[in-house]
Amino acid sequence: MRTDPADRGLISPDTIAAIATPPGQGGIGILRLSGSAAEAILTTVFQRAGMSAAEAWESHRMYYGWLRAGEETLDEGMAVLMRGPRSYTREDVAELQLHGGDWNLQRALTLCLEQGARLADPGEFTRRAFLAGRIDLARAEAVMALIAARGEQQHRAAVRQLRGGVTAFVRQAADDLFAIQAGLAAAIDYPEEISEAEGTAKMIPRLEKLIARLRDGIQERSSRLLEEGLRVALAGRPNVGKSSLLNALLGEEKAIVTPIPGTTRDLVTGEMSLGGVRVQLTDTAGLRNTEDVVERLGVARSRQAMAEADLTLLVLDGSGPMTPEDRELLDQLPEEAAIFVNKQDLPQRLVLPGARVPVFQGSAKRPETLDALKTFLRSRTALSDRMAVTQPRHLDALRRAVGSLEAALETARTMPPDLAATDLQAAQAALGEITGDQVDEKLLDAVFSQFCVGK
Ligand SMILES: Nc1nc2c(ncn2[C@@H]2O[C@H](COP(=O)(O)OP(=O)(O)OP(=O)(O)O)[C@@H](O)[C@H]2O)c(=O)[nH]1
Ligand SMILES: [Mg+2]
Known part of the structure; x- marks a missing residue:
């Protein structure tokens, strides 16, 4: 309560x-x-x-x-x-x-x-x-989120939370859950009036509906995009123009560019904003087998960056033929990827086999040729409008609530319904953590320790 x-x-x-x-x-x-x-x-x-x-x-x-x-x-x-x-x-x-x-x-x-x-x-x-x-706890946290906002979408989510959007979503769910709990309590207390079968028959569809609604509010991908932005790794063999592309997209000379293959040894990261969402571009060391110790370490980091990215952009050099290294990279391309065929200002000699990911072409030396690529990246930043809850702490609590509700549903389907009561209570407690309707001092300490002094 x-x-x-x-x-x-x-x-x-x-x-x-x-x-x-x-x-x-x-x-x-x-x-x-x-x-x-x-x-x-x-x-x-x-x-x-x-x-x-x-x-x-x-x-x-x-x-x-x-x-x-x-x-x-x-x-x-x-x-x-x-x-x-x-x-x-x-x-x-x-x-x-x-x-x-x-x-x-x-x-x-x-x-x-x-x-x-x-x-x-x-x-x-x-x-x-x-x-x-x-204010409730979610709105208190919104104050901090608003202060910490680093882009249009984050700002919008924080304001929505501050105005009580998250609270309303969670309280509605909590009220529905209270109603389910009350129905169950009635079935337990007055078995002569409400049979077990009746109690179960009423509870199951209501639980299913509640779970569906909460799941709909947990939009994992959108939440992560909002928190961290879209992470894009620029990958490819040496000298294809990855660093040049990074610089062209960012509009600044962030990474060193030279005609010498193996110029970039470490990760170079830059940020831009597309559609109000942050896009984090990481330029990587050209991928090749090399004896150079430093470059080898750089290549290992490149692979790491690709593994962590939301999207890998494989850069190819359109002015030369495909190399075995290009082919290897194409074969290893992760699902979330795109290809950029660079150096379109030079005579083209690349023959690209049919690719299963979107392909773009242009020249890092001509920023105006990058529009299609940018539009594509922008499309990858689109947030779901079904997203109700965005903060990691809230998402964690909501996931636990859904987990408990699913356990309750399973119990209700297979066992006497009163055995579901504990799981329903656990779900209610998890929802209460979001709004602060159910809190302990430790949780409050954890939440407010992230605030700045004077707020
Ligand atoms: N003509 C032309 N040259 C380009 C283009 N993009 C890059 N270059 C040239 O290609 C060479 C390599 O460019 P980088 O951007 O350093 O290539 P990289 O892929 O980062 O190379 P590594 O760091 O060695 O892996 C440089 O001389 C660039 O000027 C392009 O679109 N057109
Ligand atoms: Mg480079």
Whole structure:
């Protein structure tokens, strides 16, 4: 069952303080306080222009004034007090907008700590918002995901989660599961009114439906794309133009290019964005049998990169005939692959046997010839719109929920239905971990330790 936040009993009486803006120099830096002493501390350290300290603070109003340590003025800035519960944490929250220099902000933070605040742990403001019941755990994590977003799609997924999309999906599933559990409990408690066969007949289709819906929400490939982007390995024998292609796609001279075969010895990685998804291109050492120790190590890394990639792009040199090395590579091509026949600006001598993967041609020296290849890569980044849950922690919990539901289904089909109760409970617990409806302190520590200080 969902626990009342107040019953969680984990709310700390301390007033916490932290610098909320990143380190380094910035026009403005923000210092944040939350807790019952926020107003008192703010009144002590911030002198509002033309006002006395005795005058009450109006909530949610910006005041201009001075940061003061006793008689000494430290900075000029703005301050706001947001009285709970209309605040991020539902406690009294104060924010000071000061000048954004490390020394200046550290000095201001020290001043607040001297006045009785405690330095906030990473994510502690958001943790308080969660404990106060203002947001659920999935939405708390969305805050971090939003901060960490490195592309349009990640950003969109985080906003969706922040607006409660994930919570709604999971809570709906949890409610359906509660209904199934209630039906089962009724069959167990009133066997004279509901027979076992009846109970099972009702439960099985509902379980099947729930499992299907949860499975639909777990789009493995899309989730991974969102988390890590599409990983593409550029492979091929030496001198076909892999590094040139990497540079042309990225639009910068990332990898060294020379006419000498065996130029690239190590992996060179660059990133670009296609359709709002990150694409990670890895240029590899040309694949060939060689006595050179360094090059051999490079070739081993190339194979590793190909094994780890979502897609291997085999580069061939169109200006020369196929070599035994090309043939070997073609034979070993993984399922997720494409071929790029390079050097189309030169007379063509390559005869390519029918390939089972898409083939593109162009020249790394003429970026305008790479459009079809880019469109193809873009198509490989398409995310499923059926994807409901995207964060690894949530996916893990959802997978466990599905596993338990499948076990329950199996039991219900073959044994008395009441034996499924434990698995249904396990599934409910796994769903509760996502929203934080069922949490323990260890899980919260694990989640919030990934946050930044001041959030
Ligand atoms: N004419 C022409 N030359 C190209 C093209 N692409 C690459 N080259 C040339 O081919 C040679 C090898 O290019 P690289 O990009 O270093 O080839 P690579 O596949 O990375 O080679 P290794 O690092 O040795 O495996 C260089 O002299 C490039 O200038 C192309 O489209 N047209
Ligand atoms: Mg190279």
